[in-house]
Amino acid sequence: MKVQLNGETRELTDGATVADLVERSGLEPERRRGIAVAVDAEVIPRSAWKSTELAEGQAVELVTAIQGG
Numbered sequence: 001m002k003v004q005l006n007g008e009t010r011e012l013t014d015g016a017t018v019a020d021l022v023e024r025s026g027l028e029p030e031r032r033r034g035i036a037v038a039v040d041a042e043v044i045p046r047s048a049w050k051s052t053e054l055a056e057g058q059a060v061e062l063v064t065a066i067q068g069g
């Protein structure tokens with residue numbers, strides 16, 4: 001199945017979850033703490049990442065927090 005991750009097409013297996021996509025996003029594990037995920041413009045709480053299955057054509061936005069000053 002194909003989904004859009006931050007505007008780029010990603011190929012995933014059927015039944016893939018938000019947690020699977022975050023893992024395959026390329027972010028180092030230590031950077032995954034400061035991210036938020038929205039699927040079709042709806043924010044998905046971290047506690048629901050493993051249980052939220054993705055579907056063909058969905059748009060996923062993965063946003064990372066950046067510390068600055």
